Amino acid sequence: MELTELKGIGKTTAVKLQEFGLTDVMDLLFHLPLRYEDKTKITAIDKLTGFSYAQVEGEITKSYVTQGRRPILVCEIDDGSQFMQLKFFNFYYSQKIKMKTGVRIRAYGEIKHGMYGMEIIHPEFTLGEEQPALAQSLTPIYPKSEGISQKLLQKAAAQAITLLEQGAFKLDELLPAQWLSAQQMPTLSDALKFVHKPPPDADVMKLLNHTHPAQQRLKIEEILAHFLAMHQARSAIERLNAPLMPINKMQKQQLLSRLPFELTGAQHRVVNEIHHDLARNHPMQRLVQGDVGSGKTVVAALSIQAALVHGKQAVMMAPTEILAEQHLLTLKDYFPEHEVVFLSGKIKGKIRTEVLAKIASSADVIIGTHALFQADVIYRNLALVIIDEQHRFGVHQRLMLKQKGQANDLTPHSLIMTATPIPRTLAQIAYANLDISVIDELPPNRKVINTVLLDNHKMPQLAERIRHACDKGEQAYWVCTLIEESEHLRAKAAQDTFEELKDWFPDLEVGLIHGRLKSDDKQAVMDRFKANEIQLLIATTVIEVGVDVPNASLMVIENAERLGLSQLHQLRGRVGRGNRQSHCVLMYQAPLSENAQVRLTTMRETNDGFKIARQDLKLRGPGEILGTRQKGSMEFRFSNPEQDAVLFKQAKSMAADLLQSNPDVCEKIIQRWQRQAQELAKV
Numbered sequence: 220m221e222l223t224e225l226k227g228i229g230k231t232t233a234v235k236l237q238e239f240g241l242t243d244v245m246d247l248l249f250h251l252p253l254r255y256e257d258k259t260k261i262t263a264i265d266k267l268t269g270f271s272y273a274q275v276e277g278e279i280t281k282s283y284v285t286q287g288r289r290p291i292l293v294c295e296i297d298d299g300s301q302f303m304q305l306k307f308f309n310f311y312y313s314q315k316i317k318m319k320t321g322v323r324i325r326a327y328g329e330i331k332h333g334m335y336g337m338e339i340i341h342p343e344f345t346l347g348e349e350q351p352a353l354a355q356s357l358t359p360i361y362p363k364s365e366g367i368s369q370k371l372l373q374k375a376a377a378q379a380i381t382l383l384e385q386g387a388f389k390l391d392e393l394l395p396a397q398w399l400s401a402q403q404m405p406t407l408s409d410a411l412k413f414v415h416k417p418p419p420d421a422d423v424m425k426l427l428n429h430t431h432p433a434q435q436r437l438k439i440e441e442i443l444a445h446f447l448a449m450h451q452a453r454s455a456i457e458r459l460n461a462p463l464m465p466i467n468k469m470q471k472q473q474l475l476s477r478l479p480f481e482l483t484g485a486q487h488r489v490v491n492e493i494h495h496d497l498a499r500n501h502p503m504q505r506l507v508q509g510d511v512g513s514g515k516t517v518v519a520a521l522s523i524q525a526a527l528v529h530g531k532q533a534v535m536m537a538p539t540e541i542l543a544e545q546h547l548l549t550l551k552d553y554f555p556e557h558e559v560v561f562l563s564g565k566i567k568g569k570i571r572t573e574v575l576a577k578i579a580s581s582a583d584v585i586i587g588t589h590a591l592f593q594a595d596v597i598y599r600n601l602a603l604v605i606i607d608e609q610h611r612f613g614v615h616q617r618l619m620l621k622q623k624g625q626a627n628d629l630t631p632h633s634l635i636m637t638a639t640p641i642p643r644t645l646a647q648i649a650y651a652n653l654d655i656s657v658i659d660e661l662p663p664n665r666k667v668i669n670t671v672l673l674d675n676h677k678m679p680q681l682a683e684r685i686r687h688a689c690d691k692g693e694q695a696y697w698v699c700t701l702i703e704e705s706e707h708l709r710a711k712a713a714q715d716t717f718e719e720l721k722d723w724f725p726d727l728e729v730g731l732i733h734g735r736l737k738s739d740d741k742q743a744v745m746d747r748f749k750a751n752e753i754q755l756l757i758a759t760t761v762i763e764v765g766v767d768v769p770n771a772s773l774m775v776i777e778n779a780e781r782l783g784l785s786q787l788h789q790l791r792g793r794v795g796r797g798n799r800q801s802h803c804v805l806m807y808q809a810p811l812s813e814n815a816q817v818r819l820t821t822m823r824e825t826n827d828g829f830k831i832a833r834q835d836l837k838l839r840g841p842g843e844i845l846g847t848r849q850k851g852s853m854e855f856r857f858s859n860p861e862q863d864a865v866l867f868k869q870a871k872s873m874a875a876d877l878l879q880s881n882p883d884v885c886e887k888i889i890q891r892w893q894r895q896a897q898e899l900a901k902v
């Protein structure tokens with residue numbers, strides 16, 4: 220139903236409401252109040268308590284304007300039980316005239332303890348013997364934007380509710396009636412009526428805390444829609460065919476025997492889960508979570524091995540060139556008898572043409588960056604797509620790469636690896652369309668990284684630590700943090716630090732890496748660091764993900780208070796990758812905000828990525844944790860994965876039941892909420 224069909228909404232207002240994300244009457248119904256005002260009753264003045272909102276009514280006994288620089292209109296009223304004052308700082312003289320002794324007044328506002336008893340500053344009020352009837356329900360206060368008044372929203376929503384009550388449009392109840400009554404939840408229609416028009420005795424505390432059954436009813440359907448949509452996406456892929464790639468023990472052993480270490484129990488388990496998926500003729504859709512340094516690369520390699528024994532191609536895409544090059548070296552080592560090629564944005568001209576020709580004909584393993592999914596990259600028989608650190612890629616890009624395998628009607632398997640530990644409950648919501656494997660064990664002999672906090676000014680102490688590490692033949696990172704400035708400024712800050720530290724350590728080989736260096740120069744610096752030709756590497760946060768130099772045992776992070784927990788954890792994960800004792804120095808600029816203090820002490824107290832992620836979730840919320848790209852899928856309008864954990868659990872099991880028992884209803888639920896989600900995205 221169009222908004223313009225409501226009284227008081229002309230074309231111009233409708234446009235404004237549309238800009239605010241309210242397109243039709245249904246949207247108005249789903250635009251919920253932020254809070255409520257209780258104008259259903261009059262409170263006697265002697266029953267008022269401070270710091271609450273109330274409505275009073277009485278006779279004006281005195282009204283005067285105070286003398287002084289800022290005159291105040293004071294109006295004393297008496298309701299028979301007590302006196303109180305109403306005060307107006309900005310007032311018109313005409314108002315003073317109307318507020319005469321003997322006039323009846325009804326006022327609403329926040330009750331405060333004043334000098335002469337209770338008072339309300341700037342109350343809403345009506346004057347006269349004939350006061351309007353008391354409100355029948357609590358007055359909703361809606362979120363609004365510029366150019367849209369509260370009154371307008373209230374009137375429009377009230378009309379929408381009346382229309383709903385009169386049955387002018389239908390709002391199908393899609394949840395099973397039995398379930399609703401078992402949970403003592405109202406129907407959707409009743410829930411909407413309740414939240415827009417709560418009766419005078421409604422439990423306002425519950426409404427304000429978003430725990431009222433009427434609100435729960437809205438949330439559960441929203442969450443249900445999320446799980447159903449995820450399931451729909453998943454089963455659409457499940458229906459596709461994928462290459463069968465079983466791998467036997469001997470074939471697996473070929474690669475295992477080449478490794479300088481034994482797999483951990485967790486690595487074994489995850490590899491088995493992946494191999495099990497690859498032996499099915501439907502595309503694998505699996506997310507592997509592993510804390511920093513837990514050994515994800517070898518898990519990827521063992522997945523690639525399954526493709527190779529079947530003569531198929533595997534692709535591995537990394538978020539940065541540095542990381543892609545590192546994977547290239549590792550995988551070339553693991554698969555000496557196979558053709559491993561590299562493609563990234565820096566590969567151009569003739570070389571690119573050659574690489575593309577190889578990808579289309581002979582290459583077995585293709586490593587690179589997002590350049591791998593450009594339109595002119597044609598694969599011979601792509602069977603496995605591995606995406607390292609998916610948060611840097613959009614879901615969209617993943618799909619494009621998947622489509623690359625469809626020449627022979629077979630969809631490639633896909634494996635997504637992330638080093639960002641995501642609390643289990645959150646992962647099950649955000650990645651409900653994926654199977655999840657967790658590498659929850661670090662390789663043996665890893666020592667806990669010793670983390671210390673140091674004031675930015677304690678350079679001499681720090682210099683000693685750096686020298687101590689380098690004297691032992693180990694290496695150190697020094698990370699410069701400059702956020703929200705340009706790459707240019709970041710590079711300059713790193714350059715300045717580099718010059719300064721060269722002066723501090725004339726006898727050490729100091730290197731510099733930042734995002735403005737050409738790819739080849741970046742690679743050259745990383746190669747020299749890997750070969751221990753550079754002892755102290757000054758870097759921007761470009762080294763945040765994936766860089767693996769086990770000989771580095773000291774990490775210094777400047778102005779660590781500027782970074783979020785997960786970023787600090789990733790950075791720190793660049794050390795402690797071998798079996799030597801590693802250290803991390805978090806330098807900070809005092810004084811620290813409370814939030815920064817929590818972040819830094821969390822880092823000092825634990826190395827456990829999952830614990831850190833849980834703390835991060837508390838500090839920043841799920842959207843931020845999952846990264847901006849993933850955020851959209853987690854922007855629930857009414858629900859909150861933390862607060863509504865029970866509802867998420869219920870919705871998940873209800874989704875499973877409904878998919879079995881009533882696919883038509885599932886489709887309707889997705890439809891209803893898809894539109895809601897789209898509207899939300901516009902706001």
Ligand SMILES: Nc1ncnc2c1ncn2[C@@H]1O[C@H](COP(=O)(O)OP(=O)(O)OP(=O)(O)O)[C@@H](O)[C@H]1O
Nearest residue numbers: 480481482483511512513514515516638662765767
């Ligand atoms: N089972 C194991 N035993 C001993 N060392 C291992 C084992 N698995 C991996 N490693 C080594 O641990 C280091 C870290 O492995 P890898 O680079 O794969 O970690 P990652 O999980 O990708 O970490 P990050 O997310 O920090 O990049 C590497 O040097 C690797 O050779």
